Amino acid sequence: MSDKNISQSPGQPPAALVTALRKLLRPLVRLLLSFQVSYPYLTALLKSVYVEVADSEFSVDGKRQSDSRINLLTGVHRKDVKRLRAEHTNEPVLPATVSVGAQLIANWLGSARFRNEAGDPLPLPLRSAQIPPAGRAQQAPSFDDLVEMVCRQDIRPRVILDEWIHLGVAHQDEQGRVVLNTGAFTPDKGFDEKVFFFGKNLQDHISAGTHNLLGNKPAFFDRSVYYDRLSEESLQILNELAAELGMQALRTLNNEALALQRADEQKVASSVTKSTKTSKNPNRFRMNFGIFHYNSRYETQANTQDGAQSQQDQDNA
Template sequence: MSESTDTKPEGASLHAPLARLLRPLVRLLVARGITFPALTDLLRELYVNVAEYDFALPGKEQTDSRVSLLTGIHRKEVRRLRGAGAPVSVVPAVVSRTSRIIARWIADPAFTDSQGQPLPLPRTADAGAPSFEALVSGVTRDLRPRAVLDEWLDRGLAFTDARDRIVLAEAAYVPRGDGSGEPQLYYFGRNLHDHIAASVANIVGDTPRFLERAVHYDGLSKELAAKLEARAREIAMEALQQANREAHAACQTDPGGAYRWNFGVYVYAEAAPPARPADER
């Protein structure tokens, strides 16, 4: 009996989705001068790290031979790379501080109006009254509110109105810049990690554990795509602000622990080439 020529290697079904997933990342790597050999070195280290820690057998010591078998990397290289530890994503101080202050400004009833929008704040005010000084001091005592304000005004995260009140700019909700800034790159890694991790957990788990859905339409005019993108931004911001308000309120009575939670959304539109018939692929 001859072996079927239709048999696909294990994992072959992942090739097409992986190519689609990796294409924009490769575009970023090429644009930033990260070469293929440099990426190969990183992937080799990650393969060893994941096999060593995520695929260890209960009650058994993970061996170089098993890591080599799982990864296809020579045992000599495995021995060199083992124990390096998983790359740690340290939250930049500016990201942690800024995100906590903004989260409070758009969630705490003391600093929002009746519609839940962030109030314009005077620089200072009497005790118990909302002010930018009270907002910052309630989050951190390590920095003077004036220093935070100067930084925000310089970065365009806030501006002053005609009454010299501090107003939160829309730009404060999303890190902006040329892509080289520390906050933007931090969120790039964290948010993509969590989205991919949720998708992978749903694939390898017995039942889908995380919500991971999208609404999508093809064959649209440029005008309709732009209109839907704008409306989707409005809907997304409403959902994010509501989630932030509820999470902020719940944290006031939470005893704390080792878990973290992330709720994210994305909106994307592009001019896509028409799909080819299956017999032409």
């Protein structure tokens, strides 16, 4: 570890880290219990992840890890290490609505053609034929245009729209135009889609925090605003403000990231055209910027309801 000010006894993690881990694990265990993920199941999963991370990220001088060293690092028995290293973990397939939808939303929010003067996403006629003649002369965009720009001819726009309406990403107004819902960076419905963003966003948030705790430089931005003596009325005001400011920040960063990625792609395309030599694509890095807002009001209500239900179950037993 880079931070030499950490007080730690041999074989014992820092007490402050253990306290933080307990806080981090509580909501995770609550989720696991809600989906009947048992402790034995979790320990088996955790064992495989320990071996995977030790194998891929803790090698010495880039040399291939031995089973004995992974056993020493993780405490996992060598027989289990050997078995787990021989198994090929299949990464879950990315839901199609996520991979396509994220690109469509990014371009809808980030492309000047699909925004109004205030920078808000335009309501889009489903097809170009729905655009009045005067609008066609000005090449007003349609939802078809957006889908074709991202997906070419691979997916029909109507299929995407039906799925988006089901997930709460978009709706059609009284004129039949496709309207992007306010919080459309993540869907309101669809478990596979929501759990994908849950894993991706928390993975990157924890990765940023881990990077900072280890004293690596430059540090990632990771800040929050914390108050703990607020009324329900104040929480409602802050909840609405957090949503408004959060969406402003996400849109601003999305627009800049989209423009930069397009410029990066053009640079690579230009260099390939000018030279017959093939080189490694420099555009191989990813970023993830997230904003979260939390308050204890709804969690307290949920815990009260769960407690009442648990007591009722015991009374009925």
